[in-house]
Each structure stands twice: as structure tokens, then as C-alpha cells.
Amino acid sequence: MNWEELKQEQPTVMTMLEQSVEKGRLAHAYLFEGMKGTGKRDASILLAKALFCQDKTETIPCENCIQCRRISHGNHPDVMIVDPEGNSIKKAQVEALQKEFAYKGMEAGLKVYIVNEADKMTASAANSLLKFLEEPESPTLALLLTENVHFMLDTIISRSQKIAFAPPPIQKRISLYEEQGLTQAAASILARFPDDIAGEYAEEKRDWIVHGRNLVIQLVEEVQHRPQQMLLTLQEKWLPHFTDRQEQDIGLDLLLFWYRDILSVKYEQDNLAYPDQREKLKQDALQLSEKEVAKRLQQILEAKRRLRANVNVQLLMEQLLLHLQEGS
Numbered sequence: 001m002n003w004e005e006l007k008q009e010q011p012t013v014m015t016m017l018e019q020s021v022e023k024g025r026l027a028h029a030y031l032f033e034g035m036k037g038t039g040k041r042d043a044s045i046l047l048a049k050a051l052f053c054q055d056k057t058e059t060i061p062c063e064n065c066i067q068c069r070r071i072s073h074g075n076h077p078d079v080m081i082v083d084p085e086g087n088s089i090k091k092a093q094v095e096a097l098q099k100e101f102a103y104k105g106m107e108a109g110l111k112v113y114i115v116n117e118a119d120k121m122t123a124s125a126a127n128s129l130l131k132f133l134e135e136p137e138s139p140t141l142a143l144l145l146t147e148n149v150h151f152m153l154d155t156i157i158s159r160s161q162k163i164a165f166a167p168p169p170i171q172k173r174i175s176l177y178e179e180q181g182l183t184q185a186a187a188s189i190l191a192r193f194p195d196d197i198a199g200e201y202a203e204e205k206r207d208w209i210v211h212g213r214n215l216v217i218q219l220v221e222e223v224q225h226r227p228q229q230m231l232l233t234l235q236e237k238w239l240p241h242f243t244d245r246q247e248q249d250i251g252l253d254l255l256l257f258w259y260r261d262i263l264s265v266k267y268e269q270d271n272l273a274y275p276d277q278r279e280k281l282k283q284d285a286l287q288l289s290e291k292e293v294a295k296r297l298q299q300i301l302e303a304k305r306r307l308r309a310n311v312n313v314q315l316l317m318e319q320l321l322l323h324l325q326e327g328s
Contacts (some may be wrong), residue, residue, distance in 0.1 A: 001042045003050075003060045010039055010165055017043070017163075021050050021059040027161040029133055029142035031118075033149040034165025036195045037176050043165075044114045044143040045071060048079045051110060051141070080113045084120045091124040098132050101140060110139045118144040119151035126153050133159050147195035170271050177202055185276050186210050192257060192273055197250065208241075209250075215241060216254040217277060219321070224284060227325045234317055248313055249304060256300045262293050292327055299323045 007014040020026045032040040049061035049068045061068050070076040080100060082093055101111050115121075121129065130153060133142060144160060146152060167173075170191055177187035180202060186209060190198040201209040215237055222230040242251040257273035258281075264272055265285045272278065288296075303320045307313070 001039060001046075002063060003046050006039050006042055006046060009168070010043065013043060013163055013165055017047055017050075018059045021047070026141060028136070028140065029144065029160040031149065031152075031157060031160040031162045032143060032145045032165060033162060034147065035167050035173070036147055036199070037168040037172050038165035039168075040145045040165055041114075041116060044145060047143065048076075048112045048114070048141075051112065052076065052078070078111045080111070082113065082115045084117050087120065089115065089117070089121040089125050091122060091128055094121070094125045094128040094132065098128070101132075101136065101138060110141060112141045112143065114143045114145065116145050117147070118156075119146040119148040121152075126156060130156055130159070147199070151196075174271075182206060183210075185213065185274075188271075188273050188275050189213055189254065189257065193250075193253070201250075212241060212247075212251060212254055213274075216251070216258055217274070217280070220255070220258050220284070220324075221280070223321060223325045224287065230321050230325065231318060234314075234321060238317065239314060245307060245310075245313070248307055248317075252300055252304045252307065256297065256304075259293055259296050259300065262288060263290065266290060266293075295327065296324050 003014065007018075032043060034040055046061060049063070049071050050056060050059050052067040052071065053061035054065040054067055055062040063072075067076065071079050074081060080097060082089060082097060085093065097113055101113070115129070133156065142160070144152075144156070149157065149162070173191035174184070174187045177190050177198075178184060182190065182202060186202075186206060189209060190202050193201070215233075219230060219233055219238065222233055238251065242248045261272045261274050261277075261281050262285050264270075265278065265281045272281070274281065285293075299320060303316055306316055
């Protein structure tokens with residue numbers, strides 16, 4: 001993705017970076033924070049090119065000069081990228097970066113390093129990086145990329161200029177998960193969760209999220225048409241599947257997505273969380289008024305709030321299902 005294309009998707013971020021480069025007022029460290037697919041890595045690479053490009057137009061890199069090409073190919077001597085090794089970024093990786101940067105830039109006074117998935121640094125790696133942020137050996141620009149900023153050290157966050165990337169369009173997120181091998185049904189659900197949750201359930205727990213989705217479809221059918229069955233399904237299927245409070249919260253989100261889809265169908269909108277259930281959603285949309293759907297959404301949100309207050313989960317869900325069935 002080139003500068004202009006990314007500027008179309010992230011106009012605020014790219015305009016700010018453009019102005020900072022133009023005025024020579026870049027911070028010494030940036031924290032690029034945003035969901036999967038927002039272009040954080042592209043932005044970091046483009047910013048490095050803007051600093052080293054030989055033929056840039058004002059601040060926009062040409063993409064064709066030797067400096068731009070070397071950065072694109074990952075072999076520029078003054079631009080280093082650190083990716084997780086396995087599930088984490090190790091202290092040895094940060095130490096190798098520090099050793100490299102102890103030498104003066106080979107082709108310029110500035111060195112740039114990009115830490116991808118910076119939230120995956122081990123505690124020792126994060127502390128080593130913190131010291132490096134505070135006491136660099138030479139002029140450096142740090143670009144730290146994360147989808148989960150709340151997992152990072154507060155001291156690193158405080159020493160970096162945080163830049164929030166706007167969420168990507170839902171269809172783009174769906175496509176990203178489909179590219180990982182998920183079905184459209186699973187991808188449409190996961191695209192609506194934050195990355196720290198979606199990433200976990202897109203990998204080792206993808207069957208779990210698909211089964212949870214199917215339970216929601218069954219349960220809402222019973223709420224609408226077979227209420228005598230819904231509490232038995234709750235006891236025998238729902239509670240054994242959604243076993244802890246985080247999973248219960250996800251289950252409530254899955255319910256929330258269903259009723260939001262009913263409103264979307266009423267408004268003839270696409271991008272449904274349950275795209276393969278459009279006919280059932282249409283039936284529910286005919287039976288429920290907009291006010292009734294809004295009331296059910298409020299009830300689910302209230303249940304999510306109560307869940308965080310450590311109420312009894314079975315009692316909470318029984319009350320919610322009764323409210324949904326009665327519409328009260």
C-alpha cells in the first residue's frame with residue numbers, strides 16, 4: 001500500500017505524520033495502536049521511506065529509489081524490524097537491536113526500528129526496550145506497533161506518542177479472517193470482536209466460536225417459537241459451553257449481534273454477523289417492532305453489565321431469556 005492509498009484509509013494518522021515529517025518535528029518514539037488490518041505496519045514502513053527516500057515529492061516517498069527498495073525488501077542498514085519469535089519478543093532480540101544501534105548510522109545520522117506486535121515482548125524484553133527508549137546511543141526513531149496496547153508497560157506508553165488507527169471497514173476484517181481459512185460464518189462473527197479476543201478464537205478455539213454461534217441460533221429460535229425448551233437448552237448446552245465469565249460475555253455478545261442483525265435487516269443493510277441466517281432474521285424482523293428489538297438489545301447490555309458484577313451466571317441467563325421471550 002502506498003502513501004496516498006493509506007491516506008484514504010487513515011486520513012488523520014497519515015496527515016499528522018506528513019506534517020511532522022515536513023516540519024521536522026517527529027517524536028523519538030511512536031506507539032501505533034489499532035485493530036488488525038488498520039495499516040499500522042504499512043504506515044511504519046512508509047514513514048521510514050519518507051525519512052530516507054532520495055526522490056520524495058515533498059514528504060511522500062517515491063517507492064522506486066534504492067533507499068525505498070531496500071526498505072521494502074527489509075535490507076536497509078538503518079531500518080530494522082523486530083517480529084515475535086514464536087509467541088513472544090525475547091530480551092535477546094532487543095539486545096541485538098541495541099547492539100546494532102550502538103554504532104553510528106551507516107548511511108545517515110538516523111536509525112529507525114519497528115517493533116511489530118510490541119505487546120508480545122516478555123517482561124525482560126520490555127524493560128530492556130524501556131532503557132533503550134530513555135537512553136539511545138544514537139539518533140533513533142522507534143515505531144512500536146500493537147493491537148493490544150493494554151498489555152504494554154505504562155512506562156513505555158508514557159515515553160511514546162500514541163497514535164490511534166481507525167478501525168478498518170468490517171468487510172475488510174472479514175476478508176482477513178477468511179484468508180486465515182475461516183468460513184464466512186465464523187469470520188463474520190470474529191470480525192466484530194476486538195483483536196485480543198478474535199485472535200485467540202480465530203486460531204486454537206475456532207471450533208468453539210462456531211459451536212457458540214450455533215447455540216445462539218438455536219436459543220433465539222426457542223426464545224421466539226419454543227420457549228418451553230429454552231431453559232433446558234440453557235442448562236444442557238449453553239452453560240457447559242460458555243464455562244467462565246469471559247466466555248459468558250462472548251456468548252452475550254453473540255446474542256447482541258443477532259438482535260443487531262434484525263435491525264440491519266429492517267433497514268435493508270448488509271454486513272450481517274449471521275449472513276447465512278438472513279431468512280430467519282427476516283422472519284424475526286417481521287415479528288418484532290424496532291422498539292421491541294431495541295428493548296432486547298438493552299436487556300442484553302444490562303446482562304453484560306451485571307455479569308461484570310459477579311452475579312450468579314445461571315440466574316442471570318435465566319432472567320435474560322425470560323425477558324427476551326416476554327419482551328418486557
